[in-house]
Amino acid sequence: MAKKKTTFVNPIEPLNRAVSRFHEQTLMQVHANLVTQTVFPTEVYPGYRVINEARRLQGSWYSTGEGARSFTGRVVRASEIGDVILEYQFNDYLRYAELGVGKDRPAESVDRTKKANYRRRYVSKWTPRAGKTHRPAIMMELRHLGTRLERYALDFYGYEAQFKIMDVFDGMQLDLSM
Numbered sequence: 001m002a003k004k005k006t007t008f009v010n011p012i013e014p015l016n017r018a019v020s021r022f023h024e025q026t027l028m029q030v031h032a033n034l035v036t037q038t039v040f041p042t043e044v045y046p047g048y049r050v051i052n053e054a055r056r057l058q059g060s061w062y063s064t065g066e067g068a069r070s071f072t073g074r075v076v077r078a079s080e081i082g083d084v085i086l087e088y089q090f091n092d093y094l095r096y097a098e099l100g101v102g103k104d105r106p107a108e109s110v111d112r113t114k115k116a117n118y119r120r121r122y123v124s125k126w127t128p129r130a131g132k133t134h135r136p137a138i139m140m141e142l143r144h145l146g147t148r149l150e151r152y153a154l155d156f157y158g159y160e161a162q163f164k165i166m167d168v169f170d171g172m173q174l175d176l177s178m
Helices: 015-036 048-058 066-070 094-099 139-157
Strands: 072-078 084-089
Touching: 015 072, 015 084, 015 139, 066 094, 084 139
Parallel strands: none
Antiparallel strands: 072 084
């Protein structure tokens, strides 16, 4: 039997395609995290929807789910030579959910010294009674995205890359020239 000749094909995909794939995976993971961390419209606790609707009818505060729906992202620019700009938007008050603060739980009472680890699966729902920790839903994934992009550029292209997260308020312009 003749030995089959093996031809190797470069498995590296262009950086712009890797960026698009990483971006889509980040969006999916953030939405999964928002469900795991019980950010409304996920059922916060059994019967929450009924109580929330009663609050709305009484004219009291109530959850709209707009925060979780507000998380969006897009690839602004991704060239093959490493010029990459990704944009993620979400309502500002989601940062407080991310911190784990809310009614009867001020920011000072939250222990943020524990680092969220993207390698760990957060499968159990977050509950304030479980401790004083934060709820890693968004920033953990964005930091992970940055690490993935930096490692991909270094491992496959030999480029040393840097990923920056810039806060820009809605309506403000960001200088995209680099």
